[in-house]
Amino acid sequence: MFSLALKMLFGDTAKYLMLVAGLFFATFLIVQQASVFCGLMRWTTATLKNVAAPIYVVEEQVEQVNETNPMRDTDVARVRSVSAVRWAMPLYSGIQRVRLADGSFKTVQLVGIDAASLAGAPQRMVEGNLKDLRLPNTVVIDELAIERLSVDFKDPAKRIKIGDSFEINDIEARVVGICQAMRSFTGGPYIWTTYERALQYTPPQRKMLSAVIAAPGKGMTMDQAAAAIEKETGLRAYVNRDFGKNERDVTTGKTTRYGDFNTATVWWYVKNTGIPISFGTTVVIGFIVGVAIACQTFYAFVLDNLKHLGALKAMGMSNFRLSLMLIFQAFTVGIIGFGLGLLASAAFAMGALKNGQPPLYMPWQIPVAAFAVIQVICMLAALMGIIRLSLYEPAMVFRA
Amino acid sequence: MNPQWSSVPDPSPSPKLVIDASGIEKSFGDGSSRIHVLKNVNFQAYIGEIMMLVGPSGCGKTTLLSAIAGTMGVDGGDIIVFDNELGKMSGAALTRFRAKNIGFIFQQFNLIPTLTVAENVSVPLLIQGLAGGKALKRSREALEKVGLGQRWKERPNKLSGGEQQRVAIARALVHDPPLVICDEPTAALDAKNGEIVLDLFSQVARSPGRAVIIVTHDNRIFSYADRISHMDDGEIVEVTKQSRTTPPHFEHEHTIALTP
Numbered sequence: 274m275f276s277l278a279l280k281m282l283f284g285d286t287a288k289y290l291m292l293v294a295g296l297f298f299a300t301f302l303i304v305q306q307a308s309v310f311c312g313l314m315r316w317t318t319a320t321l322k323n324v325a326a327p328i329y330v331v332e333e334q335v336e337q338v339n340e341t342n343p344m345r346d347t348d349v350a351r352v353r354s355v356s357a358v359r360w361a362m363p364l365y366s367g368i369q370r371v372r373l374a375d376g377s378f379k380t381v382q383l384v385g386i387d388a389a390s391l392a393g394a395p396q397r398m399v400e401g402n403l404k405d406l407r408l409p410n411t412v413v414i415d416e417l418a419i420e421r422l423s424v425d426f427k428d429p430a431k432r433i434k435i436g437d438s439f440e441i442n443d444i445e446a447r448v449v450g451i452c453q454a455m456r457s458f459t460g461g462p463y464i465w466t467t468y469e470r471a472l473q474y475t476p477p478q479r480k481m482l483s484a485v486i487a488a489p490g491k492g493m494t495m496d497q498a499a500a501a502i503e504k505e506t507g508l509r510a511y512v513n514r515d516f517g518k519n520e521r522d523v524t525t526g527k528t529t530r531y532g533d534f535n536t537a538t539v540w541w542y543v544k545n546t547g548i549p550i551s552f553g554t555t556v557v558i559g560f561i562v563g564v565a566i567a568c569q570t571f572y573a574f575v576l577d578n579l580k581h582l583g584a585l586k587a588m589g590m591s592n593f594r595l596s597l598m599l600i601f602q603a604f605t606v607g608i609i610g611f612g613l614g615l616l617a618s619a620a621f622a623m624g625a626l627k628n629g630q631p632p633l634y635m636p637w638q639i640p641v642a643a644f645a646v647i648q649v650i651c652m653l654a655a656l657m658g659i660i661r662l663s664l665y666e667p668a669m670v671f672r673a
Numbered sequence: 674m675n676p677q678w679s680s681v682p683d684p685s686p687s688p689k690l691v692i693d694a695s696g697i698e699k700s701f702g703d704g705s706s707r708i709h710v711l712k713n714v715n716f717q718a719y720i721g722e723i724m725m726l727v728g729p730s731g732c733g734k735t736t737l738l739s740a741i742a743g744t745m746g747v748d749g750g751d752i753i754v755f756d757n758e759l760g761k762m763s764g765a766a767l768t769r770f771r772a773k774n775i776g777f778i779f780q781q782f783n784l785i786p787t788l789t790v791a792e793n794v795s796v797p798l799l800i801q802g803l804a805g806g807k808a809l810k811r812s813r814e815a816l817e818k819v820g821l822g823q824r825w826k827e828r829p830n831k832l833s834g835g836e837q838q839r840v841a842i843a844r845a846l847v848h849d850p851p852l853v854i855c856d857e858p859t860a861a862l863d864a865k866n867g868e869i870v871l872d873l874f875s876q877v878a879r880s881p882g883r884a885v886i887i888v889t890h891d892n893r894i895f896s897y898a899d900r901i902s903h904m905d906d907g908e909i910v911e912v913t914k915q916s917r918t919t920p921p922h923f924e925h926e927h928t929i930a931l932t933p
């Protein structure tokens with residue numbers, strides 16, 4: 274029965290290819306756009322991935338990590354005084370301009386960390402020694418910086434390397450290390466230096482502290498520590514869910530989930546920018562293209578085969594089995610179209626990963642959701658065919 | 674000679690009435706466009722016979738055939754086929770009934786072009802739930818009987834019209850149904866092929882356990898019938914018997930039912 278359905282489907286090569294092509298495009302559009310959207314959203318939280326701290330304490334009004342309302346320097350000590358806190362260190366985070374040897378300017382994401390503890394330092398050094406940051410006028414750059422800050426990246430001899438220097442606001446910055454880091458939302462590379470030096474690199478302002486990064490005390494969960502900080506300092510404390518487990522509170526047995534800075538940041542961009550709408554539009558277009566092509570083609574396929582399907586009906590095939598055949602046919606083209614679309618998306622992703630552009634992040638939910646969407650499209654198409662077929666009286670088969 | 678061997682049992686003392694339609698009424702459309710197609714039609718067929726339903730185009734033959742095949746409901750009257758009263762059966766029951774009891778031959782053959790000849794023939798077996806491999810084997814046997822055993826792998830469009838109708842014959846008979854119905858089986862064929870096909874069909878389809886109903890207005894094939902129901906303007910006007918082609922197992926005398 275199912276092989277019969279498949280033969281009828283594959284036998285009509287033109288419609289079969291059309292169906293697969295439509296579903297392929299729908300899958301590709303949906304998966305690719307959703308992945309770029311997720312990638313972009315992930316970039317917004319790059320600082321949280323690159324500056325590894327379980328708790329971020331920020332000024333009360335701050336809603337997301339790329340927003341820096343400066344705090345008072347004394348806030349570090351205030352956070353430190355909270356008993357639920359094991360350590361608290363200052364953090365500078367801001368966008369600065371680097372002047373290269375050839376006089377051109379490049380935008381970078383400057384991070385200043387506590388010199389003594391190096392809390393918030395890069396997690397994976399590729400070259401050089403992190404401790405050299407304690408030497409005068411030194412910075413650690415990420416791999417993207419090699420590409421961005423080299424005078425001529427194409428010539429390996431002229432690429433920026435350890436020992437090379439550039440200027441940030443007329444002050445020398447000597448490279449002592451290269452690390453791996455996630456690309457920032459603005460697209461600029463990350464550059465680490467000490468907190469004090471970051472203040473020197475930055476045009477003077479009254480308040481310079483961007484955030485206090487902190488860790489929960491022994492036996493405390495991130496959530497508990499964050500709650501205690503807020504209560505005692507009046508500052509806003511977010512947890513950085515990627516660093517530290519959301520341990521269960523043994524006394525209450527409950528896990529209270531404290532505001533995750535990653536989630537808050539992504540939501541802020543979702544709510545306050547047009548990004549979700551522009552990507553959402555493309556996803557919706559993908560869906561509509563899929564529905565339009567698949568439903569129309571499948572319906573035409575059913576109409577073409579109506580005489581044969583009607584003959585099957587006359588010969589005693591039940592509506593139920595005929596419906597199953599149509600569903601199976603639609604499901605099959607759905608699987609094939611989805612598979613090819615996913616392959617194409619993967620090929621696109623390979624290119625994107627190689628170039629670091631465009632942002633791309635494909636959590637497993639995307640292909641799963643796309644598969645569901647494609648199958649919904651196919652079932653819609655099948656349903657149209659089923660309805661048409663149920664209206665077909667078996668006696669019509671005698672009327673050629 | 675041993676009397677045991679010489680004694681031939683009475684072949685068919687009283688042939689069984691397997692199709693009994695009485696007082697059938699059917700109209701199409703509403704209001705002024707309403708047409709009365711079947712007017713108090715009585716129609717009977719016996720097991721073992723080839724019954725032809727003949728008459729001018731538009732007189733209601735196909736409509737009557739559809740009613741008997743259980744593919745179309747009627748407005749009045751009773752249709753009893755193999756002790757089943759069709760009017761009292763649900764749609765699903767009718768579907769099962771058709772699958773089990775009826776072989777169909779259509780004017781346009783209605784073979785599925787993307788399936789091979791053998792796959793086409795296997796359709797009634799697949800509908801009955803037979804596995805694909807077994808169904809194909811039986812289909813090839815059925816194709817042997819219509820002289821197309823060698824061509825089971827081909828697509829229908831590679832075959833001539835006459836050959837396609839022979840495939841349709843194999844399909845109609847493959848599940849050995851007790852009733853075979855054909856609507857204008859020779860209308861899409863030229864005269865010569867029509868006769869070849871009907872000749873073959875009357876040989877392979879005729880069986881003591883089967884009733885065959887052929888709708889036609891092709892008078893060249895009338896000779897293959899045991900009995901002929903003549904229809905005109907929605908009524909059966911006469912039923913004639915053709916003893917010439919009556920096979921030995923079909924020896925009965927009965928009153929010819931005439932519609933009033």
Ligand SMILES: Nc1ncnc2c1ncn2[C@@H]1O[C@H](COP(=O)(O)OP(=O)(O)O)[C@@H](O)[C@H]1O
Binds near residue numbers: 702710728730
């Ligand atoms: N589904 C239908 N709707 C309306 N009229 C129909 C329908 N089926 C058949 N008819 C009409 O009923 C009459 C008899 O048709 P039919 O049974 O096909 O005749 P025949 O097979 O003897 O040529 C014709 O006038 C035809 O137009």
Ligand SMILES: [Mg+2]
Binds near residue numbers: 735857
């Ligand atoms: Mg007709």
